[in-house]
Amino acid sequence: MRERFQTEGRFRPGDLLRRNAVPILFLFMCVLGVLVSGQNIRYIAHELVSRLARNWFLVLSLIIPVTAGLGLNFAIVLGAMAGQVGLIVATHYKIPGLLGLAVAVILSLPIAVLLGMSAGHVLNQARGREMITSMMLGFFANGLYQLVFLFMVGTVIPFNNPEIMLDSGVGLRGTVELKYCKYALDNLLKVRVLGVNIPVATFAVVAALCLGIRWLYKTKLGQELRAVGQDMVVASVAGINVARTRIIAMVMSTVLAAIGQVIFLQNMGVINTFNSHEQIGTAAIASILVGGASVTSATVGHALIGTLLFQLLFIVSPSAGQRLMGNAQVGEFFRVFIGYGIIAVALLIHSWERKASLERASRQPAVKGEAKVAGSP
């Protein structure tokens, strides 16, 4: 998609700057943050590598729904929950190492497919307000998740491992340590470069996903996803089953998010039973937006660069806050604010651009189709 827009006119450096304004701004903030925080570069690099291994896969799971015109998928929280369920079961049965991770992924797959299908159906009912609906879906599913793991585990669902359960025998502990399979993927193949441990296996999985997404867009399904994303009416006239394609996009995103959450948690080594998945949605979406994605366009590059910048800012902001304001907490709240703020601004910009393009379209009815495409960068 990007190549097409680039060929629209001659190459202008100003254009390049404007199109990448957000990542450039954040790069600037990151550099400033690194300088102000005065932290050891090796420490920052170490943290960054670990956080990239943790987050990249999850952020990449956002791309497909954007292409299919569903906007930013706040419902990846559902996928994250599925992944978490898999890991909790694997830990309950004390399955060690990579086998444990594999079991977790295999268990989470059917749950993720089911959740993705229901999410897709719900979003098909709420065309035009997909994003708010996916967000509410996340909140709603979180309520059900709490119901299951606070009240049904130990009563309706036969769980009896005291390591992960509350003393009363009902409900899970607030934090569950992944004793048996933590770091299983990270430790599979580690290379030490300049004193920084690099989990090669994890990055290999991420690379495979990047290639997979590229490949997907070359297939027929990928083309259909794009067509639906650009114009549902045109796509449906062209004989594409729009509703089904949108559900497929949601299922893929949810399944990827489930795998992503397993990777995320094996790197953390501990599950924050009732919070881990909640933060995922906001953090991942903020990351991809920082990379320059928008509601209508997201690429692998946006996801990779955005996560890098967002996590870098995450690492340095507490100590930068300490240096600048004399309070580390200010920095911590600042990064939360950046997360929400970037989403608010991105949505504002998207809405303004859409309004502008609609006005342009109504002024020149002859080139309506073209104006619409040009208005969604």
Place this chain on the structure above:
Amino acid sequence: MIDSLKQLVKAVGLPRLTIVLFLVVLLVIGAVNRLPISMLLGNSLVRIGMNGIMVLAMVPSVQSGAGLNFGLSIGIIAGLLGMLVVMEFKIGGLLGLALALLIAAVLGVASGYVYGLILNRVRGQEMMIGTYVGFSIVSAMCMFWIMAPFKNPEMIWVISGKGLRTTLPVSDSMAQILDKLWGFSIFGMKVPTGLLLAFALACLLLGLFNRTRLGISMRIAGANPTFAMSCGIDVDKMRILGTVLSTALGAMGMVVYCQSLGLVQLYTAPLMMAFPAVAAVLLGGASARKATVWNAVLGTMLFQTLLTIALPVTRSVIEGDISEVAKTIISNGMILYALTRKEGDG
């Protein structure tokens, strides 16, 4: 028989019917387990009075066409600031409450105006943008609470000597002041008269406003913008008016909420407070395009009674506090249900 049942479901609405049935079941279980039902109902009255005005805040926003106010946390922050100023200067009693309400209203009007300007530029995306503008403001205010120049030693952290604490108790002279005003007991049920009167007064004033020339213009602008424009009504202005009213009501509602709770909760506490209010008005029969004062009253009564009664009743059956979970599921489920309906359908 089945036809008349279908008619009933259609007239009352599926969500309301479900909740009412649920309530009845809970009351029966409660009665069987010999729970003090009258006390529970008294507590429900308090919660209705506490939350009512914030639910009412949804009404002008919907009526003016700006949709459900998912950015209610902006008003809530204004209300918190009103409380904090009064507490900083240790003004108690009714004067303190009046002053807090005044400050909250002024700040609510000001912030509501700016918020209204933003919403006017993002037509059709108000809900999503409102949510994230609200989230951003709440997290920005987290930084403010740490650095704010409050000096009252009872409000700031003891160790560092600066920054507001997470939870601040409201002074004795102001805590539950409305609840106790003309309060009386009947059959062991405490009636918070002043609190309920405050809610009733807010409803009455909004109802009266709806009948004024301005109120009618605002409702026309919301119901049919094209028609309103042809009548010479400035639709943009009316949407701002609705948002301003909504935010100011949210701010004053928060002051009432805090005095009844006896606590001012800062930092991330206001983050999700808009959602139960949205859910309550939807439960009362409103939609994103239509809402009345009656919707807000009915919705608050159903929602809050259910939540108040659910906790002790379920506790007598299963262990643990299920009410927070129930609140999450019901409020988000209600909003989700409304979002998947066709426009204008409840």
